[in-house]
Amino acid sequence: MAHKKIREYDAKRILANYLKEKSSEFQFEPHLLHVDADTALSGKEKQSPWVTQTKLVAKPDQLIKRRGKHGLLGINLDWAAAKAWIAERTDKTVTLDEVTDTLNTFLVEPFVPHEQENEHYIAITTSKKGDEILFCHEGGVDVGDVDAKAKRLFVPIETQTTPDEVVKKLLSDISATDKALLAQFICELYTFFVDTNCAFLEINPLVFVDGKVFPLDLAIQLDDTGVGESGKYWGEIEFPSPFGRTLSAEEKHVEELDSKTGASLKLTVLNQNGRVWTMVAGGGASVIYADTVVDLGAGPELANYGEYSGNPNEEFTYEYARTILDLMTRHQDARGKVLLIGGGIANFTDVAKTFKGIIKTLKEFQVKIREHDIRIFVRRGGPNYQEGLANMKKLGAEINIPIEVYGPETHMTYIVRAALKGEHR
Amino acid sequence: MIRPDYLLFDRTSQAIINNFPKKAVQRMLDFDHVAGRELPSVACIVYPSSVGLEKFFFGSAEILIPVVKTIAEATDQFPDADVFIDFASYRSAYYSAREALENEHIRTVVIIAEGIAERRTRELIKLAHDRDKWLIGPSTVGGVSAGAFRIGDSGGAMECMIASQLHRPGHVGLVTKSGGLSSECYNLIANHTDGIFEGIAIGGDLYPGSSFADHLSRMNRNPEIKMLVCLGEVGGSGEYEIIEAIKDGRITKPVVAWVTGSCASLFTTEVQFGHAGAKSGVESESSQAKNAAMKAAGVIVPHSFDDFGDRIKEVFDELKAEGNIPDVVDIAPHELPEEFAKMTKAGKVRRASSIVCTISDDRGEEATYNKIPISQFVSESKGIGSVIGHLWFKKELPAEISGFIEKVLVLTADHGPAVSGAHNAIVTARAGKDLISSLVSGLLTIGPRFGGALDEAAQYFADALDRGISPEVFIKEMKDKGIPIPGIGHRIKSTKNPDTRVTLVKEYAAKHFKKTPTLNYALQVEQLTTAKKSNLILNVDGVIAACFVDILRYSGVFTPAEANEYIEIGILNGLFALGRSIGLIGHILDQKRLKQGLYRHAWDDIAYI
DSSP, rough: OEEEEOOOHHHHHHHHHHHHTTTOOTOOOOOOOEEETTOOTTTHHHHHHGGGGEEEEEESSSSOHHHHHHTOEEEEEEHHHHHHHHHHTTTTTETTTTTTEOOEEEEEEEEEOOOGEEEEEEEEETTTTEEEEESSOSSSSTTHHHHHEEEEEEETOOOOHHHHHHHHHHHHTTTHHHHHHHHHHHHHHHHHHHHTTTEEEEEEEEEEEEEEESSSSEEEEEEEGHHHHHHHHSSOOOOOOOOOOOHHHHHHHHHHHHHSSSSSOOOOOOOOOOOOEEBBBHHHHHHHHHHHHHHIIIIGBBOOOEESOOOOOOHHHHHHHHHHHOOOOOOOOOOOEEEEEEEOSSSSOOOHHHHHHHHHHHHTTHHHHHHTEEEEEEESSSSTTTHHHHHHHHHHHHHHHOOOOOEEEEEETHHHHHHHHTOOO | OOOOOTTTTTOOOOOEESOOHHHHHHHHHHHHEEETTOOOEEEEOGGGGGGGGEEETTTEEEEEEESSOHHHHHHHHOOOOOOOEOOTTTTHHHHHHHHHSSSTOEEEEEEEOOOOOOOHHHHHHHHHHTTEEEOSSSSOOOEEETEEOOTTTTOSSSHHHHHTTTTSSSSSSESSSSSSHHHHHHHHHHHHOOEEEEEOOOOOOOOOOHHHHHHHHHHOTTTOOEEEEEEEEEEHHHHHHHHHHHHHOOSSSSEEEEOOOOOGGGGGOBBBBBTTTOOOOOOOGSHHHHHHHHHHOOOOOOOOGGGGGHHHHHHHHHHHHTSSSSOOOOOOOOOOOHHHHHHHHHTOOOOOSOOOOOOOOOOOSSSSEEEEEEEHHHHHHHHHHHHHHHHHHSSOOOHHHHHHHHHHHHSSSOOSSSSSSHHHHHHHHTTTTHHHHHHHHHHHOOBTBBBBBBHHHHHHHHHHHTTTTOOOHHHHHHHHHHHTTBOOOOOOOOSSOOOOHHHHHHHHHHHHHHHHHHHHHHHHHHHHHHOTTTOBBBBBHHHHHHHHHHHHHHHSOOOOHOOOHHHHHHHHHHHHHOOOOOOOHHHHHHHTTTEEEOOOOGGGGGGOO
């Protein structure tokens, strides 16, 4: 439920198909080749004959910004060179702007020879009251400070823009011969933006030669809640995690669980060797618990961020808790660990019910919990919290594990302090 | 009802509820009762698929709330209800909210759903703005006006609401982004001040229908609200609007605020937290930047969430000491009657039940027959004989008995169209009646003369055997009473032309049953009767009845008491009715397939005397 970045391959595919469907003057062939670990490059020229008929560009397609500056653009290559370029980089681990990840997904497309003066910059952003089109007549890798340089055209929500307005507000620096066509393209691009529920769009450079448009580098963020209206344009699409955030098997598992329930289950592992693990109910509360851990100086020990909310049933809380306990009991730490089962005062989530799944997990992991010297701290309120908390207390005695249990009378983040300072050890 | 512009809800506010969130409506009405409202806060419900009146509790009394088809109908009937709470799903909430915003009677629209496309929300925001209306949400639980009005599920369990003093107004105005944290904040504020006057959760989307600044400036105008509290989060720029509102004088009362999400700095890449709007990555939208900016603008910003309550208390105590805050009138909450189901679960009440059942249960994850999940009958390939064992006798029957029952069902399934049951079913079907009526019409003929022979035969043979009278005496007794022996005699079959069905049952019994005294007795009776007349054979009813008595008495599965009880209750008629239903349904379907018209008995077949 948010803005999702998509691969350049998908962005171009969606734009090309859209322009085609609308019989636009600015149609371009979606000559795009998506390459990932499952793609065998040899033989691709049979399916995509264009790769041998034109010079090519090869580049990683993993939501990386400023690929040109990082030397990650293979330009003016023939098919053999493009394949070699990709092979050389596949599975290479690189660190870009302090973020490390492995290169594994590439895009191959035709190389478009052009002059620097034909490179422009265009972006569309959203705000509460409308959308804004930003345009720089000078685009490309060295576009510089767009915020300062770009000309802007604000399009209030529920309205459209016109070529005249675009010419007047954005294209004063464009040659008279190109103005009309470029304005028309920008209007169509804006309609595309609206129809496909984009939340952000940036083309840099946008190459405009002889009345033809080439979006050489296209970045799009989709508002994924627009899937009902715009899914038909998106086609089959994946929302890759950001560069540097390759999902672990456990994170993927939770993502899958999340997709199966109307409730919400989230997990991000920050430091698998960390000693402080959280299993917090609520999107808002979970952030505060993580904040408090950081605030108390235990940030480097914080193992995960995550939350469960929206009244998940026992089966899902069980699966979710299992995933966390499994991760938590992989590495021994002589200093022991803490598990924070926190949460605010729920509005309608049944505390006793959601705790059932967690209790089942704790029972199952009791031997490991003792082996790893894990102390457990619980704080929660809301419907049936008395029963839920009583069950937790009972569990502690039953499986001989230190579980401290608090209700709404105690400040929400008190257990973080208690756990970290060992005040109640 | 004209309310001041700063007051969205008071003790007479009424809402129109869209969709049918039964529990949420009940929670609103429960809050009304606890807060001592006289008028229910729910005027009506818009839900086209169950138009009419719906029963709810108002305290311990029951009231009827109208359910209407359209929003227009709702506002026509309840023109004073100016709050529209939209519980529609994210797929349809845009349309209903839009219609509500366009309706002249409605002033405040709350959208609960999460997942409405941002472009649609922005359209609603514009519409609300153009029409000077309030839009709260989407993606929120709503809010509470203490002692006056509760939106849906806001505030959580009633005991938490009472503990947080929500049943009577305090003097603090609260705005949060998160709905989940709003109850936490009500509690926090109640612990450190005299409680909230009003709390609104604007919702976790990037573009909330109304902003922090919108609500805080509104609350600023409310003379009852003496201080403001705000809980924001990383992502979005709503907190900067608060600063603007302070600068341009729309907010003048003390504000204590905290923006969560400082942990985002731990992540090397952008993080999407729980709420759609809570996304890190833009420096100015980080919690650190927003907290610092608010502090610089004069907002009281705690060090962390840990001391949020302490800062709130300081401000409150100071205002109180200065005499700016009157003492709150502490009103005891009206007690809410306990839910019967909850009390029962807790073992605090008991009630004699009107119906008792020992054979099946439909309450759990899966319905059971005699405590065995139905799926187990399928997975273990148990037949209908086994099911009858569990539902009729509450026992797992050994294979030879369940097998016998199945044979009986096969043998009794049909006996042609001429017998009275089938005839009746056919006549009824041809009169245009439905399958069930026709079937019942056929079944109703089962009795002493039709099909009932089974039970009677069992009873007579068992009784004769029990009294130890010889077959000769038994036959004489029956003759003296003038009763033909049930289970003896056949229209066509005779000693020379034996009934194959009877032979099969006898063979089955000989092979599988430990002891067959009743069958043996019946066969002795048959020897005597066939000596008189060759068609006075033990017929299929008689052989089944005798075998069944043997099963009940000598298989070791039933106690003697059970055996006699079953013979007495007339369990064999049950078997006949069950088996014959198969045939009756067959005849009914047959007639319907053949499109047979109304049956009328021929005059020449009736003796008019």
